Amino acid sequence: MAKVKAVAKEKSAKTKTAQAPTVSIRGGSLEERQQRIREIIKILRKEYPRVRTALNYRTPFELLVATILAAQCTDERVNKVTPALFQKYPTIESLARARQEELENDIRSTGFFRNKARNIIALSKKLVEDYQGKVPDSMEELIKLPGVARKTANIVLSSAFRKAQGIAVDTHVRRLSERLGLSCQNDPDKIERDLMAIVPRADWLDFNYLLVDHGRKVCQARKPLCPQCVIQHLCPSFEKFSKLYAGRK
Incomplete structure (x- = not known):
């Protein structure tokens, strides 16, 4: 009896393993998406x-802070804030000593300023205490910093260190x-997993920026300019x- 149960359990495990995809399959097979x-x-x-x-x-460090400020904010707005911010706080140590209420006022226009100020001060302190005042150049260490996912x-890795x-x-x-059709996931980490499975590693550094530029100029959220798209095929x-375009005519 025990042997029968063990065999059934093994078959069940094999079935579950076979049915569990490692990446999402919308948009064709893995090989088809890799080619596309x-x-x-x-x-x-x-x-x-x-x-x-x-x-x-x-x-x-300036890129790290700017990227944190850019959450739920435009890059243009962040670029208007950071010159004065980094003139006032020119070093990691100076931001580690910053008063939160004062820093909140300095970055208020970027939105969510309380959380951002708290995280910037906390990560600055951690960099001073644990990393000799330097930004680490590995994923493992960066995500240990407050507010850094x-x-x-x-x-930071791709732009500041050119590391993929x-x-x-x-x-x-x-x-x-x-x-x-590259991923049907909603969670950013799962989307990243899907992309890493099909995007050649040599293109990881620039892939985000290629899609960002195309998303801003052509594949916009509300009204994508499909007739102008160079990858429509x-x-x-x-x-x-x-x-949708045909319906507007």
């Missing part, structure tokens, strides 16, 4: 030859990944949005 993403990247690199973060910075860490340890998933990457959502 290579074509998409090739075309977007020609369309946007000079991709980079839109945030202005001079040091890894994988998206922020990926942006993941793919930053922001609102643009999330939207385009769904429309292009590779997009499974093109037909759906084309019908």
